[in-house]
Amino acid sequence: MRDLSDIRMDIDLVDRQIVKLFEERMKLTAQVAEYKIAAKKPVYDKTREEEKLKTLSELTVLEENKAAVRELFTCIMAISRGQQSGFMEKLSLKE
Ligand SMILES: O=C(O)C(=O)C[C@]1(C(=O)O)C=C[C@@H](O)C=C1
Numbered sequence: 001m002r003d004l005s006d007i008r009m010d011i012d013l014v015d016r017q018i019v020k021l022f023e024e025r026m027k028l029t030a031q032v033a034e035y036k037i038a039a040k041k042p043v044y045d046k047t048r049e050e051e052k053l054k055t056l057s058e059l060t061v062l063e064e065n066k067a068a069v070r071e072l073f074t075c076i077m078a079i080s081r082g083q084q085s086g087f088m089e090k091l092s093l094k095e
Pocket residue numbers: 029032043044045046048049052076077080081
């Protein structure tokens with residue numbers, strides 16, 4: 001069996017990558033917000049979110065992880081919506 005601190009070092013490495021990728025994703029959804037503000041489109045896109053959850057669930061290798069992946073991305077997209085709404089609110093306060 002591997003040593004706990006050894007396993008935790010690997011977890012730390014994976015977590016670093018998750019943070020990096022999360023921040024990359026948030027930068028992209030900030031660009032989406034800019035687009036939606038200009039195009040006067042609503043933040044929430046139910047169809048896109050449903051398609052994403054389906055695709056990501058299909059990409060998940062282990063059956064026992066599928067529900068968790070859906071939960072994780074439901075949460076990530078809610079965070080992204082929150083950020084986008086925040087941008088829109090700030091902009092409307094300025095106007
Ligand atoms: O693709 C979009 O339209 C986005 O705003 C991005 C995103 C996402 O985080 O993936 C967030 C909100 C929408 O409801 C759908 C998807």
